Amino acid sequence: MNRRHDIDALRALAFGLVILYHVAMYYVADWHWHLKSPHAADWLQWPMRAVNLWRMDLVFLISGVAFGFLRQGGTPARLIGQRSLRLLLPLVFGMAVVVPYQAYVQALDNGAIVPGFAAFLARYTTGGPWPRDAFDGWDFGVTWNHLWYLIYLWAYTVVLALLTPVLDSAAGQRLRRAFTQLRGLALLVLPVLPLALYSLTLWPRFPPTHDLVHDAWLHAVYFTLFVYGYWVGVDAGLWAALRRLRWIALALALGWFALHVGLRLTAVGADPLWRLAARLAADAYVWTSLVAVLGWAHHRLNRPWPWLAWANESVYPWYVLHQTLIIALAVLLAPLALGPVAEPAVLLLGTVLGCWLLTDGLVRRSAWLRPLFGLSPRARPRCPTPASPARPGARNA
Incomplete structure (x- = not known):
């Protein structure tokens, strides 16, 4: 390929x-x-x-595209093993070595600790305890801060890898074809419907936490976009459709964002239904933005930079x-x-x-x-193959 x-x-x-x-x-x-x-x-x-509203949605969609490449020629167990090494090892290392300084500065700025990074680190490695709201993640004792993406991506990879038999079944293939054959207005509208459903059912009850456990709304959104990315893959027809829609999607995204802004400004101190309407406008904005980004990227970036x-x-x-x-x-x-x-x-x-x-x-x-x-790991250079002895009368190169 x-x-x-x-x-x-x-x-x-x-x-x-x-x-x-x-x-x-x-x-x-x-x-x-x-x-x-x-x-x-x-x-x-x-x-x-x-x-x-769409930056991490784009990241998870692209991660879903990458999952499709990684799936080829490997078993689910092998894929999970490979991705666990590539995702969980940096997560653990980052939480132990890279992230603690962030927590230290935040706790110091909040007045929750006295200066001294070494003392903070000694306490951090044992899991606290910490004063309330000392830093983001204080109640867990340690934090992954911005590295939450790694554990979320690992979880989605494991789930989708375990669903391989379903994905490869006749029903799974029909569902994928139904998505990849979307064109025109259907491509701009139908993928928004699951996102809107999550806003109606999960968004009011599960605000974003990035703690993996209590993040039902974001999990539903990000995993759906991860699956969309897997389905999008390198389907030539769908990418051509995204490219054709790039201008329309961009115009619609601007319109949906303007509506979202207007509804949010109107919803200040108003009925929760106004805020829900703003959330639904944001869902439409997210998907049309992603269609515009994917379409323009395919139009402008598909060359060996x-x-x-x-x-x-x-x-x-x-x-x-x-x-x-x-x-x-x-x-x-x-x-x-x-x-x-x-x-x-x-x-x-x-x-x-x-x-x-x-x-x-x-x-x-x-x-x-x-x-x-x-x-x-860095690829080791191959040992040169020993040259064959020159035959009598052969010209040396």
Whole structure:
């Protein structure tokens, strides 16, 4: 099967958007995050919401596409074993080594602990206990913070791998064909219906937690999009349809977001039905945004970009490292009082440089660090085949 460069590029760009989003989280006013800048701005809320509504949905959809590639030629047990190594090992390492500094800074900023990272780390490794709301995840003693994606992706991979007999059954294949044969208006409307159903039934009762256990609404949404990605795969007809719809989907996404904003502004202090209507508008916005992103990516990115191989191997290490780098740099930059323009620029540049230096200068070069950051072992160079003795009269090359 030919390599789909647009999917590879979209995966790298989607994770790049996650990094940019987390830098902005330091500056958006009134949104909970581990640390907040004195330059927090109210105007960031709506641009951030415009991205927040579909950024992780895109990541899980692309992960579903990748699942389809990984499934080929392997048993469910082998797939689960491979993905467990690639996902759970970085999760455990990240929780033990990368994430604790985030929790320390948040607890220090909240006044829940006294300064001293070594003392905090000693307490963290034993699971606390901690003062109430010391940091996100304080009640569990330890936290995975931004690494929640890894455990969610692992769980969805296990479930879908175990459902392989159902996926491969006649009924499973009919359902997949029904999805991949959607065209035009049906492709823009029908995939929204499950998302709307979850908003009607689960969203009011299960707000996002990212704790794996009490996240029923997000699990329903993310797993559905994971399955959509698996079904989308590299189906040429469906991707051609997505490409044809890119302009219409973009226009519809803008319209649905405008409606969502209007309903949310109207719903402040109003009847919960208005907020539910805003949520349903957001569901339509999410799917039309994804159709637009996939269509434009297939139109513009399906070529062998020279940076793709490097980007694909850099995605996981950058993802694991970036948020701790953001928080560490924010702490270092705060006393300099660079202002609301220079400071975000320096913070973003420093995060990118830090991820690049640590990944290319250390992680990718180390045989024992590579698996801890989700990378496969470096391929060993093959030994050259000994040359055959020259036959009499043969000309030496």
